[in-house]
Amino acid sequence: MTAPKPFFITTPIYYVNDRPHIGHAYTTLACDVRARMERLRGRDVFFLTGTDEHGQKVEQSARARGMDPQAFTDEVSQSFRDLIPLLGATPDDFIRTTEQRHKDGAAVFWQRLQDAGAIYLDTYAGWYAVRDECYYQDSELVNGKAPTGADVVWHEEKSYFFRLSDYQDKLLSFYKTHPDCVAPPSRLHEVIRFVEGGLKDLSISRSTFSWGIPVPNDPDHVMYVWLDALANYLTAGGYPEAMPCWPADVHVVGKDILRFHAVYWPAFLMAAGLPLPTQIFAHGWWTNEGQKISKSLGNTIDPREIIETFGLDAVRYFLLREVPFGQDGDFSRDKLRQRANGDLANDYGNLCQRSLSMMAKENDGRFVLNPEAWGEDDQAFLAMLPPLTQAVTHAVSTFAFHTALEKVWDVIRAGNRYVDHQQPWALKKTDPVQMMRVLSCVWVAMRHVSILLQPFMPQSTAVLLDQLGVPPTERTLAALNTLPTGTVTLGTPAPVFRRG
Numbered sequence: 001m002t003a004p005k006p007f008f009i010t011t012p013i014y015y016v017n018d019r020p021h022i023g024h025a026y027t028t029l030a031c032d033v034r035a036r037m038e039r040l041r042g043r044d045v046f047f048l049t050g051t052d053e054h055g056q057k058v059e060q061s062a063r064a065r066g067m068d069p070q071a072f073t074d075e076v077s078q079s080f081r082d083l084i085p086l087l088g089a090t091p092d093d094f095i096r097t098t099e100q101r102h103k104d105g106a107a108v109f110w111q112r113l114q115d116a117g118a119i120y121l122d123t124y125a126g127w128y129a130v131r132d133e134c135y136y137q138d139s140e141l142v143n144g145k146a147p148t149g150a151d152v153v154w155h156e157e158k159s160y161f162f163r164l165s166d167y168q169d170k171l172l173s174f175y176k177t178h179p180d181c182v183a184p185p186s187r188l189h190e191v192i193r194f195v196e197g198g199l200k201d202l203s204i205s206r207s208t209f210s211w212g213i214p215v216p217n218d219p220d221h222v223m224y225v226w227l228d229a230l231a232n233y234l235t236a237g238g239y240p241e242a243m244p245c246w247p248a249d250v251h252v253v254g255k256d257i258l259r260f261h262a263v264y265w266p267a268f269l270m271a272a273g274l275p276l277p278t279q280i281f282a283h284g285w286w287t288n289e290g291q292k293i294s295k296s297l298g299n300t301i302d303p304r305e306i307i308e309t310f311g312l313d314a315v316r317y318f319l320l321r322e323v324p325f326g327q328d329g330d331f332s333r334d335k336l337r338q339r340a341n342g343d344l345a346n347d348y349g350n351l352c353q354r355s356l357s358m359m360a361k362e363n364d365g366r367f368v369l370n371p372e373a374w375g376e377d378d379q380a381f382l383a384m385l386p387p388l389t390q391a392v393t394h395a396v397s398t399f400a401f402h403t404a405l406e407k408v409w410d411v412i413r414a415g416n417r418y419v420d421h422q423q424p425w426a427l428k429k430t431d432p433v434q435m436m437r438v439l440s441c442v443w444v445a446m447r448h449v450s451i452l453l454q455p456f457m458p459q460s461t462a463v464l465l466d467q468l469g470v471p472p473t474e475r476t477l478a479a480l481n482t483l484p485t486g487t488v489t490l491g492t493p494a495p496v497f498r499r500g
């Protein structure tokens, strides 16, 4: 039997004209949670991220800093790489488009498109927005600017074109037969409307600057940065050699770059005769305290700074709990603080701390689970757990992170109500055996939710699972199907979530 294909998930590769900010951190974190959950389910995962280093925008940024583009991209790419451990992210590969493996693969990809007759040479005349690295038609301009607000310049140059217009019907029938290929559904409709509006052939080379991958057999041209960048998903997977992970299971992208991923990319792949990604998931944008985030307003949010202030897991939790993934959201320090104090410290932290500190005092923190002793109330509470596993894994696999966390918190809050009702502190004096019955039920619930929460909050759950005495090898979803037998030895209880 052949092993199933690894689950292949990608972030966009980030432009190196900018320092990493909350938007980049958000896409990476969402992918990280999904990747960790797949691993927890026992699947092999290939989680890819990287940097997009060619193009006019990067060339201009390098020049503005008085640097050679390669030295400039080396420096900024490193700052994206440094962000990974800070976010607790676990990518399996980090690709840079200036790496040889990418340049070679992208050149082969171009050649395949050319061999398939999908490329021709002509003259491009139209508007280009360097900030978006995107061409716009006259009809798309709003008050002389790109619809994104970016400045446009008129361009006339010899250019290679991709026969995008040939793919309108093929794309439309693909969307129809694969209704999950673009998510959330509102985004699929947006893409369909765009394609139904007609597709023009796409200019895919530039000759007015040189910071790019040379077009095979025509050194006057470099590849259009989006063709170059999209090819990273193949070249990181081994293209043009065997690609054991391809097709990608999901490309996670911001809504601003959906068109490139859901229209151009499938058309390129169709032309090259390659399988298409299973899904493109577009998330929304964050504003900062109600304002659009932009360099010129000086209100970008530095992930490093908020992680230092609130702690990594509080930031991970907030970003994925506060706003349904796919919708726009507003970043506010107050709201982050409320979530950290309320959901984390008061609900989850309190459930764990108050029961663990009582348990640790009995019998040197050793106990044996005794399900025979569990009564109706205990069973009723613990019956919430098996459906929770199902609900959380399903929600994460559809990127409904906020729903997954809501369901977990239903159980955490029920756990606190159960403790309030059972009053183990009162039982301590009258009936210590009954006290341990109650606390061991809470232990089962804490173990369950902490295992499920690992993808979201890897640091805190690792500490809590240590305190709960759950061995690292028994922190998988499969382990949740059975209760531990034999003696459980608790670690030393200590508060895990700080209040701010």
Ligand code: MSP
Pocket (backbone or CB within 6 Å): 011, 012, 013, 014, 015, 022, 023, 024, 026, 027, 052, 229, 230, 232, 252, 253, 254, 255, 256, 257, 284, 285, 286, 287, 293
């Ligand atoms: N280089 C291209 C992607 C090429 S992929 C083949 C690019 N890079 S980017 O650095 O500009 O943006 C990367 C991601 O950050 C995008 O998914 C974008 O949506 C996301 N964000 C940038 N600002 C954001 C917010 N304010 N909020 C949420 N995400 C945002 O595009």
